[in-house]
Amino acid sequence: MSRRHSGIYMSANAWLFMAICIAIFSVGLTTLITYPSPPAQAIMPEEQMANPVDEARARALAAELRCLVCQNQTVDDSDADFAITIRSIIRDQISTGQSDQDILTYLRQRYGDYILFNPPLNHMTVMLWLAPIILLIGGVIVIVMTRQKALHKAPHKNQDKDQL
Incomplete structure (x- = not known):
């Protein structure tokens, strides 16, 4: 066969x-x-703080910040030199007794709102937050207007029969 x-x-x-x-x-x-790969270890053992509570706090802060070199990774996940520097700044400020808000304010003043993964809603970022909604509404308006024009321009079948 x-x-x-x-x-x-x-x-x-x-x-x-x-x-x-x-x-x-x-x-x-x-x-x-x-196949699951092992998690990336961006933080080197020598970077870690001795106090586990402070280390957890530093990791949580680093997870809220964007690596400006990688742009799609948090400072906690990145192994770029910039991320290593930011993690060092965070750990230094934690060891001097700064609050989380003080550290975030310092980094925002130094690098701008873009360093935050979730930028705040203010007069500078309002367009960033509203642009998708405005574009969606504009797209719906364009589609509706185009369909209405097409319906008005299309010859009606009854009119064609009458003309014959």
Whole structure:
């Protein structure tokens, strides 16, 4: 028993062998892609504070800040030199007794609101927060107006029959 495929005759065993190879390859590839990788350790052991409470506080603050080099990672997750510097600043200020708000204020004054992953709503960032809503409303208006124009321009079937 053989099957014809693009002018090439293959036995049923060959088809079965190909199907098994493809299945094994697919399972292997899926396993490699989805296999969980170990978490990245951006913070070096020498960076960590001796007090676990202070270390947790430093990590929480670093998780609220954007790495300006990486831009899609927090300072806590990044291993860029900038992130290492910011983590060092955070730990230094914690060790001198600064509050979380004082540290965030210091970093905002030095690097701007962009360093915060969730920028505050103020007169400078209001467009950032409202732009998606304005664009959505504008898009709906354009679609509605375009459809209305198309409906008014389309000849009616009854008018065509009357003209004949």
